[in-house]
Amino acid sequence: xxxxxxxxxxxxxxxxxxxxxxxxxGKLAKWITENDFKPVVGHRFQFRHQxxxxxxxxxxxxxxxxxxxxxLSYSWATGNEKHTVTWTLQDLGDGKVxxxxxxxxxxxxxxxxxxxYGWGNWFGGFEKVLEQ
Amino acid sequence: xxxxNQLRDAFDAIADPTRRQLIRLLAEADEIPLxxxxxxxxxxxxxxxxxLTILKExxxxxxxxxxxxxxxxxxxxxxxxxxxxxxxxxxxxxxxMLRLNQLFEEEEQ
Numbered sequence: 001x002x003x004x005x006x007x008x009x010x011x012x013x014x015x016x017x018x019x020x021x022x023x024x025x026g027k028l029a030k031w032i033t034e035n036d037f038k039p040v041v042g043h044r045f046q047f048r049h050q051x052x053x054x055x056x057x058x059x060x061x062x063x064x065x066x067x068x069x070x071x072l073s074y075s076w077a078t079g080n081e082k083h084t085v086t087w088t089l090q091d092l093g094d095g096k097v098x099x100x101x102x103x104x105x106x107x108x109x110x111x112x113x114x115x116x117y118g119w120g121n122w123f124g125g126f127e128k129v130l131e132q
Numbered sequence: 133x134x135x136x137n138q139l140r141d142a143f144d145a146i147a148d149p150t151r152r153q154l155i156r157l158l159a160e161a162d163e164i165p166l167x168x169x170x171x172x173x174x175x176x177x178x179x180x181x182x183x184l185t186i187l188k189e190x191x192x193x194x195x196x197x198x199x200x201x202x203x204x205x206x207x208x209x210x211x212x213x214x215x216x217x218x219x220x221x222x223x224x225x226x227x228x229m230l231r232l233n234q235l236f237e238e239e240e241q
Contacts, residue, residue: 019167
């Protein structure tokens, strides 16, 4: 089993705007969270989410690859997990852009299995369990 | 990982489809005797019992003896850890990608 996650998202926008949304700190704050991100290789940054019972909300990262407007990669560490997130942007024409996300480095198959199961079909039965 | 000093990681416990099915069955009833659980699977009583032991080690299943039979019930609390973990990823990528779409729409206006 490969411990990697791969997802595609398509948007109606230009590749420049998509790149900007992935790399501009102010825009990242709008769709991810408060941060001090800069698209500069070697820059260390934090995404600061609201803390919860099981998570302090902090993601520590370091920028690894900046190839505007096609590729962006950074490390992504929180708790015991240290992942690498890589975005690949592709202009599909007609004002459409494909965002491909690769996330690698899941620390254990249980974690990935848990996530896969959760994304797939966990929530329905699960909420029922918690309500009991 | 474990606030209850459970012997086993919650993710380990749910990594197996038989154990997920057991959780689902136990979620639908207050308490189920082993022989009734076994009847739901294409495997023997010993195999089902081993899976239940793993769920017990993760704190997800409680058992008690009633006469000659052992009855099992679900303890959902350790599943919280999984929900939180999954919610974290789910929130991080799915919800965020929707928000990203909103950002693009705002920019078009």
